[in-house]
Amino acid sequence: MDQNRVVVIGAGTMGHGIAQVAASAGLQVALHDVSSDRIEAGLAAVERNLTKGVEKGKVQPQDRAQTLSRLTAAPDLSMAEGCGLVVEAVPEDIGLKNALFARLDEIIDADAILASNTSSLSIASIAEGTKHPQRVIGMHFFNPVHIMSLLEVVKTDRTTPDVLERTLDYGRRFGKEPIVVVDSPGFASSRLGLVLGLEAMRMFEQGVASAEDIDKAMTLGYRHPMGPLRLTDLVGLDVRLAIAEHLHRELGSEAFLPPQILRDYVDSGRLGKKSGRGFYDWP
Template sequence: MEIKKVMVIGAGQMGGGIAQVCAQAGYDVKLNDIKEESFARGYAVIGKNVARNVEKGRMTEEEKGEVLARITKSLDLQDASDVDIIIEAAVENMDIKKSIFKQLDEIAPAHAILATNTSSLPITEIAAVTKRPGKVIGMHYMNPVPVMKLVEIIRGLATEDAVYDAVEEMTRKLSKTPVEVNDFPGFVANRVLMPMINEAIFTLYEGVASKEAIDEVMKLGMNHPMGPLQLADFIGLDTCLYIMETLYEGFGDSKYRPCPLLRKYVNAGWLGKKSGRGFYEYA
């Protein structure tokens, strides 16, 4: 099972990053979004990223041009009719993902792999809306995609070994490190990370220490590059809440209960860096 042509659904931060690393690895990439302006914004970010690589001597000007030329615009899911793999990086919402996969199942060639970049949702449930559950798999990239080496590869209940092997090989060609994970809520990364962030929010909520102190303890005491509250702001507090709700619902265990302060901030529209305010304020 050889992968040559790639389609990425969603030109946001994650989708754009995935498209960039695929193009850098020599794949022809269709970058799809529902809006022209969303594609343009995502493509512009990719342009800035590869220009920075030229400035730092990691890439020549000629190579930059080749990378950008490998990425083509798509505003229609029908463009999936001739690709070998589709990597969905749309919003983290089960109903939206199911709708996309149902459509892709009708459009994509029979051999095509349908992958999702979901950070916490069950692969098996997404696969169930298709007629090819054996060809559905999870590829959870870390943010920012061009920098972070890890990709969690998640098997659904029916995922075929050949599909896993092809995705693992592709991941290595992207200069990433694949790690095999089974289909449980939150997988590994978010099952471990999000409860830590949630506990840090509880620590603030209960008045144990200030936000600055909590972050400083984790940076200096645990050698984390970023404190958990600052990290939550960068991930997006709405995303953190959604993942905690997925864990809570999936396991039915009170240890995954989202902190009321997290819910309060999201309800207030304080979503972190992207909204200008979360636990910290951003100009």
């Protein structure tokens, strides 16, 4: 097993971001998705991010070139064999994750770590399809991955101390500040952040203030780097709706009941930045 080899499953916004920070840390990274087009789109997004970093003076040209040289496409899951860490960043579907983890469990070494980037699903439930649940753990990154410093590491009652410590070490190598959270609905970040986001939506729905002014209340009044509605647009309204519905079921709290405006926007295709329109209009 090579601790310096990482495989990322899912080449979307979170997946390619995770691949970027791992490659920037000097690790060899393979990026996998269900089609070669998606993989290539993910790799192209990493290249654009790094190019912007060079243009802004935040990334050295040689670092950009070296990072890209460490990134490869993984058209087949068999490329995970012998790696030290697999990070899953596929859609928030427990059945999909169960099936994926069961397949990976048969491919990777017994000591390798299987991590999920889920923001709300139970890590223990994701591990149910594996023969080695003790090496399954949560690694919840934040968008945009190459900028946000927090990493939420989620342990279950079966996660071994060795797996936890190695996961924390990977997180630090990726340039993140990890926190440790016990496996529970919404963990720490989603449970806290979603309450704020949903209340901001209700305020907007009730005409309390514009989206811009609601966001300014938090950025200027509480020094949040980004307002809750703009953040919702970046995360994706469909993603936030799915998480809210999940936490409402799991916790039974009305605080997580999705407001009607969120359902209406998702039904009409207003998903945020990725669709060009959410609570804001995006170019």
